[in-house]
Amino acid sequence: MKNIIIFGAPGSGKGTYSDDIVARYDMGHISTGDVLRSEIKNGTELGKIAQGYIDNGQLIPDELMIDILAKTYDALPAGKGVIFDGFPRTITQAEALKKMLADRKHDMGVMLELIVDEETLLARLLNRAKEQGRADDNEETIKKRFEVYHKQTAPLSKWFEQEGIRNAFTWKGSKETMLGEIFAFLDTQK
Ligand code: ATP
Ligand code: MG
Numbered sequence: 001m002k003n004i005i006i007f008g009a010p011g012s013g014k015g016t017y018s019d020d021i022v023a024r025y026d027m028g029h030i031s032t033g034d035v036l037r038s039e040i041k042n043g044t045e046l047g048k049i050a051q052g053y054i055d056n057g058q059l060i061p062d063e064l065m066i067d068i069l070a071k072t073y074d075a076l077p078a079g080k081g082v083i084f085d086g087f088p089r090t091i092t093q094a095e096a097l098k099k100m101l102a103d104r105k106h107d108m109g110v111m112l113e114l115i116v117d118e119e120t121l122l123a124r125l126l127n128r129a130k131e132q133g134r135a136d137d138n139e140e141t142i143k144k145r146f147e148v149y150h151k152q153t154a155p156l157s158k159w160f161e162q163e164g165i166r167n168a169f170t171w172k173g174s175k176e177t178m179l180g181e182i183f184a185f186l187d188t189q190k
Contacts, residue, residue: 004082005109006021013124020179028083029082030082065087110167
């Protein structure tokens, strides 16, 4: 499978659908949120820096994120497509991803945008707070993450449109339906 960028608001299901996509098409998976949470858990220098931003619902600075992304990408086995989950989140990151892949003679592949209404997003994140206890899944931090998403990340939708690789999928109340639409599209892309 070619590379896939999965894009959407906090709680839109990026991680969930990524796992299903990885299982069906046998790909690599980079979740920048998971990379950061593992650094925090291991008490690394990077983890210490990241924690302050995550707890406040803010983005980690671009230079740092771009560096982490390139290292993580280069550590994956070559030859399989990779699904980028949680990256890029700013125009600067998107330009850097495009360049990083071009430097390696790879391309961005396709972008999947998950469109979910905010009421559903909030309910999911509050439910996840109960089930997984993620420190940034509390109502105050969730509100900040939504604001950051609208200001810094959502404008990227247009950027991908201009790159000619944006494909939108809208939540209609059922995971099976959403996943069915995503798989039907990806089956035409291999
Ligand atoms: P979900 O995983 O449910 O879609 P989310 O998008 O809010 O929710 P993660 O992708 O796990 O969650 O990211 C958690 C936090 O990690 C972000 O709020 C941000 O602080 C930091 N983070 C993750 N990826 C990036 C990135 N590409 N650039 C800057 N910060 C990031
Ligand atoms: Mg996630």
